[in-house]
Amino acid sequence: MTNKSPSYFEQVYAIVRKIPPGTVSSYGRIAAMLGRPRAARAVGYALNALKDKHGDPQYANIPWHRVVNSQGRISIVNRETSRNQQAELLKAEGVQVTDRLTIDLDIYLWPGLHWLEIDDIVHGR
DNA sequence: ACAGTGACAACAT
């Protein structure tokens, strides 16, 4: 039987769940890991959708705050509370966040998963 | 079926 491939959203969540505390990744890198280097925008869209599912245990404990933009900057716009919340969550696990809401990717960037692990995620294993 | 919507990213001013 062929394992059904999870939706892109599900694949994004699977990756984000594996970002270790104290590190960060970017929308674009996650998209690239999933083999879709130009679907970064959809990664942000997937994380945004979490706020509608936060009552569902299946989507609890997804460390969405460990995802920033390609410049290492917190990217939530028009939502000051969420933006500050992301900064606080990161600081709480030891990530330095500048007053301009930027993280030094040279220090905190998560290297990412091995391609074998990614293959499992993409194929729903 | 299809137009609208973003927590992006690269490039141009």
Place this chain on the structure above:
DNA sequence: TATGTTGCCACTG
């Protein structure tokens, strides 16, 4: 540096 523009793409009603 700081904005603005353009291309992208999965998902939604």
